[in-house]
Amino acid sequence: MAGIEFKNVSFSYPNGFTANEQISFSIRPGERVAIIGQNGAGKTTAAKMMNGLYKPTLGTVLVDHMNTKDKTTAQIARLVGYVFQNPDEQIFNTTVTSEIEYMPRYFHLNSEEIKSRTQAVLALTELEDCKDMNPFDISYSIRKFVTIAAVLATKPRYTVWDEPTAGQDYKRIGILKKILNVLQAEGVAVIVITHDMDFVAETFDRIIVMANKHVIADGTPDAVFRQDHIVREASISQPQIGDISRRLQLDEPIIFRKDMVEFLKNRS
């Protein structure tokens, strides 16, 4: 099956600390998946195995049938683009445009293709006004969009985004949602690590929940947030609407904004 497949994967850091233990799941092309869970649960470690930055200590990670252990990180990264949590760990060019063009140049694409990809991702990420600026002269939150644009310019089949909403205002979260919709229409999978439960509930079809090195749940937002023991074990918060419905002690918990609107309409 095409996709990213984890088969009984464990990962230990060189100091011997095991961060992932016996993890199995698969993500299909075009899927939109949020990975959530307590700090230190092992989300970033698992995500870094998706694009070959880390190789499993035990078990197998397959990307479109390729075993990541048999490939270089550069080979896997052509299929799986990784947007780092901290943009400053990713950016190293002196203009936004040169940062975006770097990987297409590395792939020896022709200049027309590089130009057209760069224009397309600048437009998609709404960075046209910053294209000639030094990334370090723009705000941290916008810098994150530079890293997203640079990854999308490589046209990966799968993308992994670590904490994209951290520090973003309402407008930029809207831009993120627009980008996600465009990618979904193009069949590009997006895997997001996030602590933003409202973003998760409104934007994702599937959630993988991690706690203490393991995957403890995998399902729709509705199915996951209705399970109190999972929410507790993973030390996650409910989306705001779920929290309000709980405080109202409704017979049936409500998770989504649209369902709360319907509920309130029917009461009035």
Ligand SMILES: Nc1ncnc2c1ncn2[C@@H]1O[C@H](COP(=O)(O)OP(=O)(O)OP(=O)(O)O)[C@@H](O)[C@H]1O
């Ligand atoms: N280089 C490293 N060497 C040793 N241990 C590490 C290393 N990097 C991470 N860890 C440990 O591995 C565990 C999992 O870390 P990871 O970053 O994968 O968690 P996470 O779920 O992404 O957390 P957060 O939500 O805080 O980003 C943590 O206990 C962390 O301290």
